[in-house]
Amino acid sequence: LGSIFARLTGSKVLSDTDLLPVLDSMKQHLMKKNVAKEIADKICEGVGEGLVGKKVGGFQTINAIVRQALSTSLTQILTPNTSTDVLLSIRTKLSSPLPSTQQRLPYSIVFVGVNGVGKSTNLSKVCFWLIQNGFKVLIAACDTFRSGAVEQLRVHVRNLSMLKESSPNSKGGVELYERGYGKDAAGIAKEAISYAKDNDFDVVLIDTAGRMQDNEPLMRALAKLVATNNPDKIIFVGEALVGNEAVDQLSKFDRALRDFSSASGKGRGIDGMLVTKWDTVDDKVGAALSMTYVTGQPIIFVGCGQTYTDLRQLRVSNVVQALLND
């Protein structure tokens, strides 16, 4: 009966052999959009498993069906399942009641990632946004290694202070906390947080040195900074330009932070991502997909240029569109 019904309505049951060539070309397509191979494989495999054995109407092409399923899958992967509202999170912490004997701790965010991805620049953009929202921000210069790292932040703080002066009705402001080069980053972050607490700062933004995910001593040092200071948010900064490395970078940063920041191996991991250099990749936005797939964590910000206002929220539908476009 089933088959007669199928013939009457022109419907068909999807088989592996129907799907394979279409899925293969989808995989190629995703890789051209700079999705990591491993992730493209897994996503297409998932889409295939969801479709095989499904009865479909005769008027739909397999191509269109796969495309639709892929679009749903991409949307699901990219849609955050935790809040990306940093302002809300900051306000909640700052307004939560405290026992009168206790002094309020500022909200702290640490920016981590490999070399040159845009940590310091985008930290400054986040700072600009926080000042505009009326917060008093302290920037902690915890990259004590790379030449010019401290001066780079000093210039940003100078610029941001000037921008602030031109809008004096905002109560926000910014200061730099630095102890020069060669010192222990974890210790400087700790001092900065305590300085911020004593001087009524709302938020501390902690800049860290770039490091390769396989460099164990440097990864341990980063984990120590996290363990010592237990920041409210750990943001991984990654660039939209990165290819297959996205997977390795994120999984190793997350694992190293978890493993090295506590003896039980249950330390803190990455809370979210900031994807930079979005303006350099046209529609090859696959790195965003690789990053969210690996961590299951949301993209909190997108960096799309080199000025303070070039910070956006991720628009999931736009990304899905860009990934599917030919």
Place this chain on the structure above:
Amino acid sequence: MVLADLGRKLNAALSSLNRAPVVDDKVIDALLKEVCAALLESDVNVKLVAQLRQKVKAKVKAQFDSGADRGKEANRKNVVQKAIFDELVQLVDPGVEPYKPKKGHPNVIMAVGLQGNGKTTTCTKLAVHYQKRGFKSCIVCADTFRAGAFDQTRQSATKAKVAYFGSYTETDPVSIAAQGVAKFKKERFEVIIVDTSGRHKQESELFQEMVQISEAVKPDMTVLVLDASIGQAAEAQSQAFKDSADFGAIIVTKMDGHAKGGGAISAVAATKTPIIFLGVGEHLHDLDKFAPQPFISKLLGLGDMQGLMEH
């Protein structure tokens, strides 16, 4: 070692060829599938990988048809291996000789590239490299855009004991570049390295600025500095840099990490420009010379298979 992962995968693919009792289309297809997967995982451009697959197949077929295998399985394996090896070398070897600085002559080298890819760090490494080989070397910081750029150059050049030039107040990079190069030429420096701001093809004004700097300093060699972790954007970006700045060499940085540099390899193929050095760390001496053939041999673990490499 660098690229060890890719090497292992390619190697595994080739040794599965060695174990196969007969070399038929099925075996070759399976081998190529594995090789291509390894290349794709290393960020080699998707189109390039597809081309490589076609070319190897065509080459192998032509050789078999012409009887180059003399009907022996062992020979057939060699034909396949050599075809793959040659195509891989082709990827990283455009067959172009890079510029070599000459003693007693002001050799101007200009570094260009995407934001954060390691230009400033590499400029100091290059200065140290040439200084060690007896060239009087210096750096001109023509990045007036990035916050703290001149401090970065000043600190790293000081650490490296290399002369440098730049300004905290001048905002025109073209003017600084011209001043710096003129000054160092007068002082008879032999390697004058001009560092520029990071930029990308989508901002045409930034590209125009690069062209103007280049016209002002007339570099003997322009170097594209490229991050090893770059993915599928590598080809379009490097092609755009080639069109505007006509770079004559590539330096791939951050090869000390886990990245396999396939994006950078695709840039070589797209722009027919040789890689001259690899950046392998954040320190002054973390710079390795690059040569395509030994690179691929090492990659494939073919050090002991000299016969394959004869052309």
